[in-house]
Amino acid sequence: MPAAVLRRAVRETVSGLPREYWWLWTxxxxxxxxxxxxxxxxxxxxxxxxxxxxxxxxxxxxxxxGGVVSSLAAGVMTDRFGRRPTLLVAQVSTAASVALLGFMHHPVAIAAVAFLVGMTSNASRPAVQAMMADIVRPEDRVRAFSLNYWAINLGFAVSSMGAGFIAEYSYLAGFLIEAGMTLVCALVVFAKLPESRPVRVAKETEPAVGLGTVLRDGRFMSVVGLSFLVALVFQQGSVGLPVAMGRAGFTAADYGTAIAVNGILIVALQIPVTRFIEHRDPKRLLVISSVLAGYGFGLTAFAGSVGVFMLTVCVWTLAEIVNAPTQTGIVVRLSPVHGRGRYQGMYTLSWALAALIAPVMSGVVIDRFGAAWLWALCAVVGTVAGLGYGLLMRRLPAEESVQEPVRESSRAPGAEVGPTATEAVATAPRTEAARA
Structure with missing residues (x-):
């Protein structure tokens, strides 16, 4: 690709997003x-x-x-107390609990603090997603969520390589470094991010949003259920695949080689694929990505070498690249403005439950029926999820009006504040898709 074309592609990918978003991304x-x-x-x-x-x-x-327990509580905190306070509490608590875990020796103490780490580390997710929805224009949200997902995977790829070297030196150093890095995140939030929660004004007729409101929202809860099914499939990359490869006689290094393809492809393809899918029909993207994920894992039943395992990882990784930002964008579109925290908390809960259930599910299926049945089950679950998305998204509501409620005026000390959501829409160039 010519350098000029590449520079233009990168510029178009990152342009138009407010400064608050980039501090959150950082x-x-x-x-x-x-x-x-x-x-x-x-x-x-x-x-x-x-x-x-x-x-x-x-x-x-x-x-x-711990993540399951904190998902809903963090969603409520995000709406009731604000995005910024929730982020600060979650990150400071995570830093403290991770550092404490490094000093635990008794098995009961280790288990209890690990539960606490799961609670605190998962509590920031609803706040991050709600804040992104607050500060990014509706037509840019898929791109914003995709860039954030890219940052997650880039950071994880680098930390995974560094973890091995740090563990050879000192496991305790790893705990303390993670605690320190989490405190740096809290400092960034404190110094650079203002509160973004929309302010409810007297003339608004939108009813108050509670957890009961979320649970009674049939379409959204159906999306949460489908998200749970898709998450069960994707979790098999870290729980079912290593067990199945070990049973088939492959080594830990073989699994590491195969799964490394996942991180490499996400880092390499997330941005160009996002440019391709940004303004395409989300229903079609969710249907295709769900089915592709199911059958990508289903093809693992025919893998007999590390090379073939790597090819199957390529298939379901492509589905992951498409599914993650699209699904998060759908959650925002189905969420009322003043209930984004609770809705994002419920969505986070679906992934936390999948992370809790997937190890048990894969172990039982592999032990009793064999790995081939697990991969066949993945294909079935992916197909069911794809059909479900096709039925539910027939009358997907249009993007909310760009004239969103004003955000809270509180500012972080010394914060560099970009334009508000309304100002950004008024001054930024509109895309062809937005005009349509």
């Missing part, structure tokens, strides 16, 4: 660059502490359970 990248604990927790417990694999699995499940 916070996400720094957070993922320091995500060492999730990478080496199992090795830390089994090799360094000498616990059994069963105990390591229990700790992982408790970590996931």
């Amino acid at each position: 916070s996400t990248l720094v957070n993922r660059l320091g995500a060492f604990v999730a990478t080496f927790m199992a090795l830390y417990l089994t090799l360094d502490r000498g616990y059994s694999a069963s105990y390591a699995g229990l700790v992982a499940s408790l970590h996931g359970l």
